[in-house]
Amino acid sequence: MSEAHPITVRLQEKDFDVAAETAALVRGRQDVGAVVTFTGICRGSDVGEPLVAMTLEHYPGMAEAEIERHVGEAARTWPLLGATVIHRFGRLVPGDNIVLVLTAAAHRRDAFAAAEFLMDYLKTRAPLWKHEDRASGSRWVDAKEADDVAAERWAAARTRRDAAE
Amino acid sequence: MKILYFAWLRERVGRTEEEIQPPADVTTVGELIGWLAARGEDYAHAFANPRVVRAAIDRAHVKPDTAIAGAREIAFFPPMTGG
Numbered sequence: 001m002s003e004a005h006p007i008t009v010r011l012q013e014k015d016f017d018v019a020a021e022t023a024a025l026v027r028g029r030q031d032v033g034a035v036v037t038f039t040g041i042c043r044g045s046d047v048g049e050p051l052v053a054m055t056l057e058h059y060p061g062m063a064e065a066e067i068e069r070h071v072g073e074a075a076r077t078w079p080l081l082g083a084t085v086i087h088r089f090g091r092l093v094p095g096d097n098i099v100l101v102l103t104a105a106a107h108r109r110d111a112f113a114a115a116e117f118l119m120d121y122l123k124t125r126a127p128l129w130k131h132e133d134r135a136s137g138s139r140w141v142d143a144k145e146a147d148d149v150a151a152e153r154w155a156a157a158r159t160r161r162d163a164a165e
Numbered sequence: 166m167k168i169l170y171f172a173w174l175r176e177r178v179g180r181t182e183e184e185i186q187p188p189a190d191v192t193t194v195g196e197l198i199g200w201l202a203a204r205g206e207d208y209a210h211a212f213a214n215p216r217v218v219r220a221a222i223d224r225a226h227v228k229p230d231t232a233i234a235g236a237r238e239i240a241f242f243p244p245m246t247g248g
Contacts, residue, residue: 128247129172143244
């Protein structure tokens, strides 16, 4: 993508402003018909003991590079007009924003698909690790097999698409 | 070459990074894991289950059979849980 199709990828500790990032992505554009916004939020309790806090460790340099690779692949797969991914690291508490994915396209189908693709890949390939604190103790979160399955279906779709061309 | 450790691998090894000089017969990521595991109890504990060890060379994901020649930075970490 280029200046006309801006890509923003940031790893940061501080919170992000969804409205401001969206405005920056579409400012002055006449060609964007759809912006899809995904915000990942720190959940307090799922089952069992409530979460007190979560700490996100990351691999500086690789996290940005890997997410940029994902966005590049999304832009080759769908006709994106821009994309923004912001992932926080550090200590977060329930209710805090964790990750923002914005995709801009002429039509909604491409924007939705690209956003889902980016989240599925973020969950499995971006080098970050969650450490959860609860009253009874702390532990590293285990990667979910379901996330790997979700990411793999995009690869399978790509293989089918490549074979058909 | 520089080795980086993250998450519980970092905790078990007891260090965030180190400079190493593996012998010439250690040529792949998988062989490097085996060589590191033999360095001591902490390393053995960290690399006890190679199936949950992921690696990156110069900030790109690699597989166990990837050659390490020319690598400047190799990172070891558990399966990722970002997003």
